[in-house]
Amino acid sequence: MSSHKKRRGTIDDILRWTRTGLSWGQKVATVVPIPAYGPISQVLIQLIDQIAAARTNKQAAEDVLQHIQVLATIVGSSKEELENRITPLSSADKQTVKSGFLESSLSQDPFDQFYRDLKRLAALSEGLKHPRYLPRWFFNSKDAEIIQEIEIGVSKAQTYFQTRCQVVVQGYLETIDNRLGRLHSAVDRVIVSVDDAAVARKAEDDNKVLETLPHADAGYRASTNELKSGFLEGTRSGLFAELEKWVGGELPNKSICVLSGGAGTGKSTVASELAKRLDTRYGKLGASFFFARGVTDLDTTRVFFPTIAYQLAHSQWTKGTLRQPIIDAARVHLAQGRTQAMEYEAPALLHGPLEFADKKTPIFVVVDALDECTQEAFKLVPEMLRLLMASTDHGPLRIFLTFRPDQLVEYNLQSSQWSNIIHTISIDTFSDDSSRDVAVFIKVRLNKIAHGPDLLRRRPEVADSLAARAQGLFIYARTAMDFLETYPGTLDEGVDVLLSGEEGVALGALDQLYLTVLANAFPPEHLQVLALRARVQSVLACIALLRHPMTPRVLESLTSLTRHPITCGDTDEVLDRLRSVVVFKRDAPDEVFRPMHATFPQFLVDDARCTNDLYLVQPRRQHARLAEACLRALLSLERNMCKLDDAALVASVGDVADLQDRLAEHVPQHVQYACVHWAAHLREACRPGEHPAGKGCFCGNLVELLRSVVSPEKMLRWMETLAFMGRVDGALDALAEARNWLPADARFNALRASTDQGRQILFNHTNDIRDCPHSVYYASVQPAGSSRSSQPLVPLDDYTDMRGNRIVFNHH
Incomplete structure (x- = not known):
């Protein structure tokens, strides 16, 4: 069966159920004091008939019919509640109740207004009728606007009925109890019993709305962040003590915490560990977004706010209060386009829903590596920051940001109207801790390498010497240990290679390490063979410039029609020698490869850092x-x-x-x-x-x-x-x-x-x-x-x- 026929069948089911369910309006008991129930049922039938007959936008039609079905059930249940309380009464009791109704000051105006609102929607649905001879596309956009307006109207009508009309119903129920002297508590509210199937359909519809939001796999658990999750317990104690103060609310009125530090100093690992603790230890994580240079949707703001909204709707911490407001906002927002500018996304998907959050319960959002958002960064990052910080005005949002020292980001943070609520931490403040932690990391890794424990017994100073050369750069330490794991000679020889040469400053030391890795993998004398040099430079270019991680097989297909295709064999041959700087699995052509850290592709394209033209891209x-x-x-x-x-x-x-x-x-x-x-x-x-x-x-x-x-x-x-x-x-x-x-x-x-x-x-x-x-x-x-x-x-x-x-x- 085609999807069109399936959709038609679903609409027919909803239509049949709702019309049957509205049979309550065909006969309104004379003792029920609200005669508007009858006309209300008739206008609902008129509305669903005209929407079901629409020739276009069947998905949207099905969605709005499901909402009408829920509304009809709520209205019918309230009428049935009254009738069930009155019908079993004796004639004398009914007369007593009727007298009570006549004497009460309850107004039926809310029901009359509710009826008028539904009549307006029914009149609006008349616009869905079109001559059969006109092509479908001619009125497709017009129908979409009408259906969207009806859906918004139905949602408002449901809210109105539940907040205004049910007050009247409750008043009548209290009158019954008071008149008959019932020995039970006054009814606080009408309990609406919604058909299980309708609830299930609504849940399915809500999930469909959320999945339609464009979102990226950007959270701290994402596979792209696997290398950022290698936090070593017992390290970074000083830094996390400071972060614990912020999380625990010991820094009054500081809704935003900023961690800055140079490349490779471990900011992303700190962000990953903080997100993990907020999620699993404190249960307060709402969302996390880890930017990643060169990864589609993670190096741009294109889906940032929809992704944050998507995660907030699914978070165990926030879904009780924010899930439905986000879904309702997304339903209206998506009608204007799946991908929109941030100036529309942030207010609709984040600012508005946050108004429904408990203002006393903080919701944490972790955003890592702003500097790796490279697509139109000069224009888009400041705009994103402004809209994100503005979120703190609408709800109890607590934001954690990391980035490298960057004049653009720092200026926008310091000059913003929110500068007084920003708590800034420089990772350099904890440099002593970093040097000690790097040495601990190196010792732990060396003990896992073959002959490493023996090396540490014979040369106990090695860990501290390598840590000194790292100068606080965790990426240096990790790359150095990966290099030693793959070094073809003895472990002592590998260590001597790393410790040879002059010590540089921070990135200078890392650049020297990258050159050492490349020279060890592809000695300059070997690259005098032009064919080998061309293969190496081609694969290095892909590591540096591809917009999204790719498998060797996909790369081979992409380049197959060019003058110099890159085969799976070429990729395997080069990457297998670079496993200390590239995530790669040998003889697995369908596994993606990517640089371990953003500093490596940056190094490859910068002639001031990559000083050997044999490796320069x-x-x-x-x-x-x-x-x-x-x-x-x-x-x-x-x-x-x-x-x-x-x-x-x-x-x-x-x-x-x-x-x-x-x-x-x-x-x-x-x-x-x-x-x-x-x-x-x-x-x-x-x-x-x-x-x-x-x-x-x-x-x-x-x-x-x-x-x-x-x-x-x-x-x-x-x-x-x-x-x-x-x-x-x-x-x-x-x-x-x-x-x-x-x-x-x-x-x-x-x-x-x-x-x-x-x-x-x-x-x-x-x-x-x-x-x-x-x-x-x-x-x-x-x-x-x-x-x-x-x-x-x-x-x-x-x-x-x-x-x-x-x-x-x-x-x-």
């Missing part, structure tokens, strides 16, 4: 190589990559239950990577003519490849596939970046015009494409103004992307 040339690979992968796209049948192809993407399975089966991972990241690599790539011909640059084919990718048919295939992936919101920015990359030359005017055509389609129809990816082929030929969602193309010299950034284009 040239970013612009290597980005050009990856951009070429991505553009070639995009040329393999076809229409309907997910192989949907005709009915599913024109339905809402939310109706395709097995969409993720289809993506995995029909859209290879390297193609998915290319769809999302081609423009990021192109933006950083060198341009044609930037380097002399014959100098080994990879940018020569980029213009022609780009010309092919943004040709009308291929560009639409890319947009459709992105929409299947739920990433179409980034397409407008990608085309803008491609346009900006083009050289300022009249020869490229036609190519610029092609990117502009794509931007026009996206600017006018992103919502339609997001809902039904295949509609991109109709949107591309639809005249401007023929759709409710159409808008004139924004002027090219005044374009603001989805993150709120103004982009200025050069006209040539």
